[in-house]
Amino acid sequence: MSKNKKFTIGGLGEVLWDIFSDTKKLGGAPANFAAHVRQLGAKSCLLSAVGKDLMGQEAITQLQQSRVDTSGVQVKENYATGSVNVRLDPMGNPTYIIRENVAWDNIEFDANQKKIAQALDAICFGTLAQRNPISRNSIFNTLKSTNKNCLKVFDVNFRQDFYNPKIV
Numbered sequence: 001m002s003k004n005k006k007f008t009i010g011g012l013g014e015v016l017w018d019i020f021s022d023t024k025k026l027g028g029a030p031a032n033f034a035a036h037v038r039q040l041g042a043k044s045c046l047l048s049a050v051g052k053d054l055m056g057q058e059a060i061t062q063l064q065q066s067r068v069d070t071s072g073v074q075v076k077e078n079y080a081t082g083s084v085n086v087r088l089d090p091m092g093n094p095t096y097i098i099r100e101n102v103a104w105d106n107i108e109f110d111a112n113q114k115k116i117a118q119a120l121d122a123i124c125f126g127t128l129a130q131r132n133p134i135s136r137n138s139i140f141n142t143l144k145s146t147n148k149n150c151l152k153v154f155d156v157n158f159r160q161d162f163y164n165p166k167i168v
Helices: 029-039 054-065 111-118 133-145
Strands: 008-012 016-019 024-027 043-051 069-076 082-088 094-098 122-126 151-155
Touching: 008 029, 008 133, 016 054, 024 029, 024 054, 029 043, 029 054, 029 122, 029 151, 043 054, 043 111, 054 069, 069 111, 111 133, 122 133
Parallel strands: 008 043, 008 122, 016 082, 043 069, 122 151
Antiparallel strands: 016 024, 082 094
């Protein structure tokens, strides 16, 4: 393999807005991962879903400004873009209220997701997006579609009750 090869790395799962009392920040571990690997020079993509709403448009725009390939981000007409209300206690410790049944809970495995997965050198996915069977099945199918040399990184994220021993 050429030492100048530019790796293609994907984040698979949630993209959401962390909503604080005075601001909002684009988040979700897979989205953050995709943005960070792009900053490190890799070709980066995100496999996720947003709602057909203003927050979804803002998320895609911000990802594209970070030069993350968003061709794997589905736009869901019947679901809102994910959001998390973040509250900080006086010591700065966060409490999260993660909105359920949002776009990234309904990521569909389709021909586009499969095509993207087949081109990946590495992929990062986690526990949170597996809370809904639709996204969980899509994650499994996407992982099965990667080539045999694709590095699969499992980001264990224990948030509230959105995980179980089977997922882990």
